[in-house]
Amino acid sequence: xxxxxxxxxxxxxxxxxxxxxxxxxxxxxxxxxxxxxxxxxxxxxxxxxxxxxxxxxxxxxxxxxxxxxxxxxxxxxxxxxxxxxxxxxxxxxxxxxxxxxxxxxxxxxx
Amino acid sequence: xxxxxxxxxxxxxxxxxxxxxxxxxxxxxxxxxxxxxxxxxxxxxxxxxxxxxxxxxxxxxxxxxxxxxxxxxxxxxxxxxxxxxxxxxxxxxxxxxxxxxxxxxxxxxxxx
Numbered sequence: 001x002x003x004x005x006x007x008x009x010x011x012x013x014x015x016x017x018x019x020x021x022x023x024x025x026x027x028x029x030x031x032x033x034x035x036x037x038x039x040x041x042x043x044x045x046x047x048x049x050x051x052x053x054x055x056x057x058x059x060x061x062x063x064x065x066x067x068x069x070x071x072x073x074x075x076x077x078x079x080x081x082x083x084x085x086x087x088x089x090x091x092x093x094x095x096x097x098x099x100x101x102x103x104x105x106x107x108x109x110x
Numbered sequence: 111x112x113x114x115x116x117x118x119x120x121x122x123x124x125x126x127x128x129x130x131x132x133x134x135x136x137x138x139x140x141x142x143x144x145x146x147x148x149x150x151x152x153x154x155x156x157x158x159x160x161x162x163x164x165x166x167x168x169x170x171x172x173x174x175x176x177x178x179x180x181x182x183x184x185x186x187x188x189x190x191x192x193x194x195x196x197x198x199x200x201x202x203x204x205x206x207x208x209x210x211x212x213x214x215x216x217x218x219x220x221x222x
Contacts, residue, residue: 008150034210043114043200043213044153088152096143096166098202098211100152 003027006089006101015110019076021087023101026070029093033065035074036088038103044088048074079108112137114214116201122220123191131186131217135203141165142184143211144176145200153200159184191221 006023013019021035032051036044048063050056056063062075072091076083086103115134123129135142141160145153155168159178178184182203188195198218202211 004152006152036213041215041218043215046210046212049210090152096141096158097155097168098143098145098153099155102150102152 001026003099004101007104008102010105012107013079015108017079019079021074021104023072023089024070030091032092033072034090035063038086038088081108081110084108114201114203114212116214116217120218125191125221127191128189131199133184133201135182136212139203139205140182141204142178143202144186147198147200193221196221
């Protein structure tokens with residue numbers, strides 16, 4: 001079993017839709033959870049950074065962490081064509097090593 | 111404020127050759143990590159440097175080595191290149207432990 005599982009999609013939605021992305025993980029030592037956005041041929045860009053369980057909101061983005069279920073989510077409200085990218089979940093425990101999911105490719109259609 | 115800068119952006123090498131990739135961290139960042147991202151996959155941790163020493167290493171062979179300089183910049187060296195080393199190599203920097211990482215745009219290495 002991989003440490004972090006993420007459905008690679010692809011996911012295609014109309015503009016304005018609410019997008020839900022998620023990851024599951026197996027390592028209970030993970031405490032820090034991140035979502036990165038990666039455009040084609042670019043490096044990952046940090047979107048959300050959360051510690052332990054709970055919700056965090058930043059503009060149109062909401063990150064949720066449920067440590068009891070080992071499940072994290074990213075919600076994008078009022079999705080825009082510019083949100084079209086690959087979204088990567090990443091997490092770590094006490095070490096500095098980030099463990100990434102495979103990424104979900106999202107397309108928002110005008 | 112410049113972010114993380116990586117060079118070169120693209121590189122083509124022949125199997126068996128050696129390659130050096132370079133990274134300048136974001137201003138104020140002293141910790142540098144290297145990741146390998148194969149096509150369609152998430153980045154895989156290679157190693158991390160702090161205070162010019164390798165602090166942590168992922169599951170990569172000794173053919174992968176690195177260095178950090180006093181100005182916090184870093185190099186990734188790969189010897190005896192294999193076709194499977196073809197990937198996007200990402201450098202990430204952070205202002206110490208426990209902080210979020212800023213990634214560069216990467217170096218795309220193709221081994222033929």
